Amino acid sequence: AQSVSQHNHHVILSEAASLELGCNYSYGGTVNLFWYVQYPGQHLQLLLKYFSGDPLVKGIKGFEAEFIKSKFSFNLRKPSVQWSDTAEYFCAVKDSNYQLIWGAGTKLIIKP
C-alpha cells in the first residue's frame, strides 16, 4: 500500500530563512500529489498540487514544490519564510483507490 513520509516533525526557523520540507511516497505509477497547510486553530487548506506536466509547481504564498519521479519525492520549498508561515504542513498522495494518503505532518515555527 502507498505510504507517505515526512521526515521532519518539527522545524524551527528564523524569519527570512529558506525552507525545504521533505516528502517521499512509497511507490510510483501515476500519482497526484498535494501539500496542505493548517494554520493554528484552522482547517486544512490546499497550498499546491501536482497532477502532471511541469514538475516544478508553484502554489500560494510563495511556496513551490518539485516532483522528482526517480526519487519518489515532492519536497516543499520557500526561499524566505515569514512569521505568518507558522503552521503545520501536510504532504498527501492520491492512491489507486482515490483516497488521499497523508504524511504525519511537519510543524513549522518561525521565530520573529
Add this chain to the structure above:
Amino acid sequence: DAGVIQSPRHEVTEMGQEVTLRCKPISGHNSLFWYRQTMMRGLELLIYFNNNVPIDDSGMPEDRFSAKMPNASFSTLKIQPSEPRDSAVYFCASSFLQTGELFFGEGSRLTVL
C-alpha cells in the same frame, strides 16, 4: 460557492450523550470524507462516501460511531454514546473523487466531559 459547511463549530457534552455532527459538501462534488484530528493521533480518516454510498468505513473507531449521507448535499456523523476519548476536531471534506483534491470544512470541535 460557500465551501464545505460544518455544524456545530463547537460542541461540549457529557459522557454518554449522543452527538451529531453535520456537513454540507460543495455542490457538485461526488465524494465526502469525515476525518478526526487529535494531538495524539494526528489526522485520521473515519469514513468516505462516493455518490452518497459509503465506500470505506474501516477508520470508524467502533460501533458507537455511525455516518450517513442521505443525499448529495448532506451528511451526518453520529457518536452514541459519547466518551471523553472522542474529544477531537472532526473535519468534513468533499472532492471530485478522481482528482483527490480535498476541500475541508472549518471543523467541529467536540469536547466530551
